[in-house]
Amino acid sequence: MARTTGPRNLHGQVVQELGQMIVGGSLAPGEPLPREEALATRMAVSRTVLREALKVLAAKGLIETRQKTGMRVRETRFWNQLDADVLAWRCAAMPTDDFVDKLVEMREIVEPAAAAAAARRRDDAQLAEVAAAYQAMDEAMDLDAWAEADVRFHEAVLRATNNELLGSLFSVIQTALATYFLMSARTTANFRYSLPQHHAVYDAIRRRRPNAAADAMRGLISASRDTLKTRRAEKP
Amino acid sequence: MARTTGPRNLHGQVVQELGQMIVGGSLAPGEPLPREEALATRMAVSRTVLREALKVLAAKGLIETRQKTGMRVRETRFWNQLDADVLAWRCAAMPTDDFVDKLVEMREIVEPAAAAAAARRRDDAQLAEVAAAYQAMDEAMDLDAWAEADVRFHEAVLRATNNELLGSLFSVIQTALATYFLMSARTTANFRYSLPQHHAVYDAIRRRRPNAAADAMRGLISASRDTLKTRRAEKP
DNA sequence: ATAAATGATTTGTATGACAAATGACCCTGA
DNA sequence: TCAGGGTCATTTGTCATACAAATCATTTAT
Structure with missing residues (x-):
């Protein structure tokens, strides 16, 4: 930003x-x-x-x-590899699949763990924020609104962990990945396909089930990784 | 450093x-x-x-x-919470159990995942480095040598993931935690107690068993967390 | 031949001056 | 009274210059 x-x-x-x-x-x-x-x-x-x-x-x-x-x-x-600028410069300089894979791997490690932690420690207000973000995704009519609500959802989950280090790590990774996403952003007809998976994450956090939350988040990310791969395949 | x-x-x-x-x-x-x-x-x-x-x-x-x-x-x-300086300043300013717990949680998330990744993708040279670090731990006669070999071991595992983002994250967290460790460092008679757990990590990486490697690493960390807690309890 | 002194080069620090941006105030006009 | 615009003052942004400190390379003395 x-x-x-x-x-x-x-x-x-x-x-x-x-x-x-x-x-x-x-x-x-x-x-x-x-x-x-x-x-x-x-x-x-x-x-x-x-x-x-x-x-x-x-x-x-x-x-x-x-x-x-x-x-x-x-x-x-x-190098401070986790510095936002350094990461952005790497994204600009080496738009290789190799580096994208490393970023995605970081998400795959951090986010399920974060979802589990959120399920363990969230308070009601934090849960409400996750719910609100989910609802915004549900009501999103175009890709932009959906994307914005999507980030809000993940950020709400991260905040619910009460560990700002996790949040910081996620936001840095996410920003870096976003540069690739925006590169190949197009109106995808079925952008809402991952809604049920988001609901699964929300529900597990609501019911305080760490393992279920982690599993649901894993599914969510692997799905988004697949779309990223197909988009990259489309590029040339 | x-x-x-x-x-x-x-x-x-x-x-x-x-x-x-x-x-x-x-x-x-x-x-x-x-x-x-x-x-x-x-x-x-x-x-x-x-x-x-x-x-x-x-x-x-x-x-x-x-x-x-x-x-x-x-x-x-x-704030760049993952910046080494920012983290160090927080450690100096708020030596509260709360913050230590957050750091330990980061390790608990990152390191098992890193061990699994290392088990999947390590090459022979990287495995050799892990082995060498383990041997150095085995041969360590005093606490200092043991501690140094310990860091080498974990760094070797991180390098074997071929994902420098993981390595950077670990080193930042580790450096921050080290400030607490040094604070309460004393010659512990049985500092070698975690040697078998280190061997379990090494063995799982050698045999390319991601899940086993993650589990072994989890055991390793939870043990070190316990010692950290007892040391903190001793302080007052 | 070794070690100390010297010199040259590069970053580190200090100072003063002016440009650019912008919030605050005033001033005008309806 | 209030809205709009314009001027002014204040603070950061940029530039230029001079000197101090560190240190590598050379030279010199023992």
Whole structure:
């Protein structure tokens, strides 16, 4: 959501440009970057702005700086892979099936567990939010409304776990996956096909059945993964 | 590992100081921060350094800045909860059982799934690394060596999943939990008690049995959680 | 040959100035 | 009285310059 409009600040643009280069592979790990002054002039910004951007990239683990030595791209194992920006840059740079599979695998791990936790610990207000989201899905007339209610549903489930770490993880993964989804978004005639599975998740959470909730969520995700795969197959 | 020595850069210190204040609650969400110049003089740094720190905090989702309006602390749901620094600051600020439970829950979700994935997809070299780490645990004579081999073991399992997102998530969680562990670290006479459970994990991965690997890992974690709880109980 | 001193290069920090954005206020007109 | 627009003041955003600190490479002294 922060990246929808793109950053208007200069240092934001620089962060994005350099970040995409690094994550995209134009700048290989271990490779030294040009001196600050050279980079600044090459990107047509002041050294001040460039440095603010570099500090952000360093905070994301992408680069490291040392006096006299200069700056180097760090190895990928040091990157903050779960940072929203890093993830977005990877999505932009490597729209490979391989990476999508990794994202989907994360969802398959997190969401069933989250549903189970929600079934165990949800309070009535949180259940009501899940119910409201489900109802909104049921009443959705077009794809946009349905998609929006869908996110609301999953977010409501995540909130019901009372573990904001889970919620944060989900939202990051979900945002990354959304970039692929939007790429191939089209009005699908039968977008409501997964409604009963959503109901199963809701019902299990309502009845406080962790295992049932996890199973239902697994079914839900595997279904959505299948549609994702067919869409990807359609693309070429 | 990046935070072991503490940052000796000025902006690093400022990031840490302000970050701890925000995450610790001294600066409530929605609350406006002083003007840059005022903050800079109050912290005895130049505006340049302060701004570099502020950009980093903004990248972590902790604050937002707008011209004329100034800076405000963002609501907690916008924070990068999975950022290593944010997590560390939370650990420092709220050493409550509640938060430890959330971290442990993340491990309980991620690691069994990772073990299963490793059992499915590991290659021989990755299995060898797991085996080597296990052997190092077996040969460990003191607590330090054992602890180091323990991390190596879990990291080897995570690497064997071929999903670096999983690895990144684990390492962040593990680092956060380690702060609590170190706090109450003492030489425990029977630190080797979980060796057979580690062997069970290794064996299941070797035999490519995902379900068995997940189960073994669950046992392993629940055991370590119990010791964590007893240690916490001992503290007061 | 080894170790210490020196120099050069790059990032780190400080300062001052101006541009851009935007909320607040005032001023006008119906 | 209220609506609309325009001006002003304040705060962040950007730029330029100068110097400090660290450290690699070279040189020099023992």
